[in-house]
Amino acid sequence: LLAVCQELGIENEVIPRVATAFGGGIAGRGDVCGTVVGSTMAIGLRYGREESWQPRDKAYALTQEFCQRFEEEMGTLSCRELTGMDLSTPEGQKAFYASDVPIRVCLRAGGTAFRLVMELIERPDPPAADD
Amino acid sequence: MEPNRAQQLAAQGYSSGRAVLLAVCQELGIENEAIPKIATAFAGGIGGRGDVCGSVVGSVMAIGLRHGQQEPWQQCDKAYALAQEFCRRFEQEMGSLCCRELTGMDLSTPEGRKAHMSSDVPIRVCLRAIGTAFDVVMELIERPDPPAADD
Numbered sequence: 001l002l003a004v005c006q007e008l009g010i011e012n013e014v015i016p017r018v019a020t021a022f023g024g025g026i027a028g029r030g031d032v033c034g035t036v037v038g039s040t041m042a043i044g045l046r047y048g049r050e051e052s053w054q055p056r057d058k059a060y061a062l063t064q065e066f067c068q069r070f071e072e073e074m075g076t077l078s079c080r081e082l083t084g085m086d087l088s089t090p091e092g093q094k095a096f097y098a099s100d101v102p103i104r105v106c107l108r109a110g111g112t113a114f115r116l117v118m119e120l121i122e123r124p125d126p127p128a129a130d131d
Numbered sequence: 132m133e134p135n136r137a138q139q140l141a142a143q144g145y146s147s148g149r150a151v152l153l154a155v156c157q158e159l160g161i162e163n164e165a166i167p168k169i170a171t172a173f174a175g176g177i178g179g180r181g182d183v184c185g186s187v188v189g190s191v192m193a194i195g196l197r198h199g200q201q202e203p204w205q206q207c208d209k210a211y212a213l214a215q216e217f218c219r220r221f222e223q224e225m226g227s228l229c230c231r232e233l234t235g236m237d238l239s240t241p242e243g244r245k246a247h248m249s250s251d252v253p254i255r256v257c258l259r260a261i262g263t264a265f266d267v268v269m270e271l272i273e274r275p276d277p278p279a280a281d282d
Contacts, residue, residue, distance in 0.1 A: 043172055
């Protein structure tokens with residue numbers, strides 16, 4: 001999230017604080033990978049709605065495309081499946097940090113997410129969504 | 132029962148993630164141009180994919196805003212502990228964190244979304260999830276002195 005905002009020149013006191021508890025899924029629970037959540041936030045910042053009457057189709061379409069492509073490259077959106085580890089316990093976290101997973105998996109997920117989301121956000125004229 | 136602030140926003144058309152995040156920020160007096168825009172695509176899970184409920188994501192964002200880290204060296208134990216407690220309590224009250232399981236519907240297609248909107252699920256499930264998320268996260272965020280976390 002911070003990387004995309006730096007890239008786009010968005011400075012805001014809530015960034016990256018708002019994404020704090022999305023590590024290891026939601027606070028270690030192993031659900032959706034934090035890089036996916038951060039990317040979806042970034043798409044919202046760029047194409048999201050301030051008011052309810054504004055359209056959100058573009059943010060939705062980009063998010064769906066992002067998820068599809070992340071899944072293609074990384075195999076899954078899920079922290080548990082990506083890492084193959086349980087980050088919900090102190091023992092699990094210790095084992096995680098002592099392994100090569102942070103570099104081999106998480107760093108790659110972060111890099112993939114950043115590359116994909118920047119490409120999608122900056123794409124000048126996206127093809128019309130089918131739905 | 133009187134609808135809470137998040138439910139009132141939802142009734143005005145705010146989707147789950149935006150309703151909860153904006154309601155908490157209004158309650159705490161946080162005004163920021165990124166709010167609630169940053170939560171736009173968290174409805175029906177992530178962009179309609181049916182994963183974690185948007186009201187859960189909005190709540191975890193709100194916890195980060197209040198107790199999160201701005202710099203990498205700052206501690207984030209409190210935000211993590213609160214987010215975990217939030218998830219446990221939401222799960223206890225609603226049965227699941229997952230949009231697909233909560234709604235029993237597929238929101239990833241236009242047909243699915245139409246079926247959702249013409250059913251009683253938005254009121255019976257989503258509005259309740261939004262209200263529950265807001266009540267739980269406000270209680271956790273404002274709790275003056277949380278008991279020491281065991282982990």
